[in-house]
């Protein structure tokens with residue numbers, strides 16, 4: 001684990017400014033530590049050797065203590081602000097990137113893991129910024145200043161500190177390797193816990209129906225236990241490491257003290273110099289020792305930021321910036337030799353697939369489950385990476401255009417459309433926000449959903465509607481858009497034959513280009529062409545041309 005990831009500095013401006021402020025505050029802190037030791041030694045030596053008063057020294061010390069308190073306060077304020085700014089920057093960037101990656105590319109990320117990362121995960125950056133980074137700066141500035149100052153008075157003591165000091169970072173690195181694995185393990189256990197819990201609550205109805213709800217208690221207990229054990233493992237390591245570091249620092253200070261004491265007794269060292277060295281010696285080790293302690297508090301935050309950076313570094317497809325998309329109302333859309341392989345899969349989902357979609361025609365895609373029908377729609381929308389071949393309109397590849405402008409030509413009804421909590425009308429208006437009440441009613445009618453009132457609530461993810469009703473609201477949402485091409489994934493599954501016939505007639509009447517995934521005979525009969533995808537990824541055949 002790097003103490004400070006340069007990628008984090010590059011991505012978050014607040015982190016760079018914070019580092020700069022921390023260095024200034026750290027150097028000032030180091031200087032005050034030395035001034036405090038010199039004043040204290042001077043005061044004590046004055047009283048012991050010369051019998052002088054302590055008033056001036058006491059005032060000086062009070063000023064130094066006040067100065068150090070002020071620096072600690074400033075550091076805390078700067079750190080909290082930086083943590084808030086970096087978290088918000090990373091959250092925004094990860095969300096924007098997730099949107100650019102799109103639903104299909106993101107399907108490799110478990111949504112609950114991404115949610116945990118964006119909420120609790122990045123909150124763990126607080127101790128990293130508030131405690132660890134300031135301590136890192138102190139650990140790199142204070143010991144150097146202290147050793148330098150000690151060297152001017154007692155070269156031997158400075159040498160002893162110089163030799164023993166590196167032992168602390170060496171042990172810290174060894175502990176760090178173990179802590180990194182522990183922290184990853186803990187993050188992983190937390191992600192599994194979140195994922196499992198979301199899965200169980202989401203599927204509670206099914207589990208209850210199959211009488212398996214109670215059995216989940218044991219499963220939840222098991223994943224919770226795994227998280228508990230991982231957390232305790234991290235804590236155990238933290239306690240052990242601070243014990244080791246404390247022991248090392250104490251032994252080193254003792255070594256310096258013995259040397260100083262012997263030379264003081266021998267008269268080789270003055271009292272004031274000996275006192276300065278004795279007061280300063282623990283200060284050289286303190287920042288490093290505390291760095292070791294803060295390291296554990298911040299390890300989770302670093303793991304979360306690494307995870308966020310991993311998502312941010314997932315390559316987004318290379319889209320162009322052309323906005324002059326050909327009008328698909330009068331231009332054909334072609335897929336030529338399209339091959340798509342999903343990440344983590346060996347076999348392609350589509351292999352050398354060709355299709356021409358002429359304006360105004362209805363083309364049905366059929367084929368067995370898993371033959372790649374939905375992948376054809378995803379390839380047209382640019383939601384999957386096309387390995388070879390391409391999607392072309394008017395002589396230009398889809399990838400040359402700005403994705404938003406390209407997608408504006410299409411209205412997509414996926415197999416499991418998502419609805420937002422709100423009214424039916426609000427969901428339909430997602431297709432065209434300025435649609436009038438009449439237009440909402442007409443599109444609901446055309447989608448075969450006239451039994452639904454526009455004011456009816458759909459619930460979270462459409463939970464208050466039946467599966468068929470959800471699909472029809474999504475179809476109405478697609479129909480109300482001005483899109484030239486409709487991409488429909490089994491749009492009328494769950495509809496009775498009569499309503500289905502009305503929907504087909506409505507679509508035909510609208511004269512739009514339609515590419516749909518269909519198994520039902522009514523659609524196959526109504527389509528201008530039927531393209532059948534075979535079981536193997538490069539088996540395609542045009543069944544009929546009317």
Ligand SMILES: Nc1ncnc2c1ncn2[C@@H]1O[C@H](COP(=O)(O)OP(=O)(O)OP(=O)(O)O)[C@@H](O)[C@H]1O
Nearest residue numbers: 104107342345349368369370371372373374375376
């Ligand atoms: N996000 C994904 N990640 C990995 N593999 C995927 C993903 N989506 C689909 N696949 C795989 O790609 C192949 C084609 O899937 P696709 O969903 O296109 O088939 P389909 O013909 O639409 O199936 P169905 O009729 O069951 O909806 C399948 O083998 C599927 O397992």
